[in-house]
Amino acid sequence: MKYKAIAEALVATLSDGAVLLNLQTKRYYSLNETGTRIWEMVQQTADEESIVATLLNEYKVEEAMARAEVRRILDELIEAQLIVPA
Amino acid sequence: MVATGANALLHDAPSGARLRVTGTRLSRDAHYDTAPRDARIRLVRAGAMIALRARGLYQLHASAAVDPRGIAWLFAGPSGVGKSTLAYALSRQGWQILGDDGVVLEPTAGGATLHAWREPLQVSAALTTEFPELRDREHLENLHDPRRRIPMLVSTARHAPLGAIIFPRRAEHDRVTAMPQTMALAELMLQSSQVLLADSETPRHFARLRDVIARVPSFRLEHTQKQLHEIAHTLGAVASV
Numbered sequence A: 001m002k003y004k005a006i007a008e009a010l011v012a013t014l015s016d017g018a019v020l021l022n023l024q025t026k027r028y029y030s031l032n033e034t035g036t037r038i039w040e041m042v043q044q045t046a047d048e049e050s051i052v053a054t055l056l057n058e059y060k061v062e063e064a065m066a067r068a069e070v071r072r073i074l075d076e077l078i079e080a081q082l083i084v085p086a
Numbered sequence B: 001m002v003a004t005g006a007n008a009l010l011h012d013a014p015s016g017a018r019l020r021v022t023g024t025r026l027s028r029d030a031h032y033d034t035a036p037r038d039a040r041i042r043l044v045r046a047g048a049m050i051a052l053r054a055r056g057l058y059q060l061h062a063s064a065a066v067d068p069r070g071i072a073w074l075f076a077g078p079s080g081v082g083k084s085t086l087a088y089a090l091s092r093q094g095w096q097i098l099g100d101d102g103v104v105l106e107p108t109a110g111g112a113t114l115h116a117w118r119e120p121l122q123v124s125a126a127l128t129t130e131f132p133e134l135r136d137r138e139h140l141e142n143l144h145d146p147r148r149r150i151p152m153l154v155s156t157a158r159h160a161p162l163g164a165i166i167f168p169r170r171a172e173h174d175r176v177t178a179m180p181q182t183m184a185l186a187e188l189m190l191q192s193s194q195v196l197l198a199d200s201e202t203p204r205h206f207a208r209l210r211d212v213i214a215r216v217p218s219f220r221l222e223h224t225q226k227q228l229h230e231i232a233h234t235l236g237a238v239a240s241v
Helices: A033-043 A048-058 A063-079 B037-054 B083-092 B132-140 B181-190 B193-197 B202-215 B227-240
Strands: A003-005 A009-014 A017-022 A027-031 A083-085 B002-004 B007-012 B017-022 B025-028 B058-060 B062-066 B072-076 B096-099 B103-108 B111-116 B121-124 B149-152 B159-170 B175-178 B218-223
Touching (some): A003 A033, A003 A063, A009 B181, A009 B202, A017 A033, A017 B181, A027 A033, A027 A063, A033 A063, A063 A083, B007 B037, B017 B037, B025 B037, B037 B058, B037 B193, B058 B202, B062 B083, B062 B103, B072 B083, B072 B111, B083 B096, B083 B149, B083 B159, B083 B227, B096 B159, B111 B202, B132 B149, B159 B181, B159 B202, B159 B227, B175 B227, B181 B202, B193 B202, B218 B227
Parallel strands (some): B072 B159
Antiparallel strands (some): A009 A017, A017 A027, B007 B017, B058 B103, B062 B096, B103 B111, B111 B159, B121 B149
């Protein structure tokens, strides 16, 4: 499944991750390095499967763990109203 | 308040008074002239923050002091974490004060410059044991202030390059630790609340705060009363690392 970031989301990338600011809800969220990479891929309209594949390629991680982590972060971004289904 | 970028119509709800901000200009609007003085001060203060923001200058809820080398240290955080008290403690040790409850941040190519935000430095009357000189000024205590603060005369500076950002927190121990940048930006944003206006200036405001955090080191200072006498030494140790 594909997702896209809402237009009202601002992102600031830093050495240890990123801070997202949702201008609709006026709430902010912090992402770690992996979460920031997932956010970048969502912005490139990558689907969930290709995000998992990219993480398996870039990090030493088991597939089940990568899949669970991608799902967890996507769920958090959906709950934060920062991404919606594309 | 209704705001669109550098143009805003500020509305003080208790008095109904309004103040218009157009670019960097403030102008009176409905009910302003007949509003109580404190309402007009609130409006002008908010208007000044928005007008500064349009010029790339950001008001922060923070205190700041300049060390003997001429480097500014910013103390950011919510009310009650010790910003004013630590700034006053530093002033007693020869540092100059840029602001007690507010300063103006100007992001620069190499980091940032801090500018003074002129309001009297106020110290809690409960600290007379630590700062005996407060007794001489107890008659100036603001009786309407639940925090029982006394305005103090201190040596001030107009501006200085920012060397470090300190996020104080009262604790039962004294410890300084490096802050992760994401945590530092999140905490700094909360003390620069105009970033949440969600207007055309917000992306630039957010990006400039990010740039400052990326270029200037941030630290968490967990502190006890002991720091009221040792803070200059503590920060000196941080600066030498």
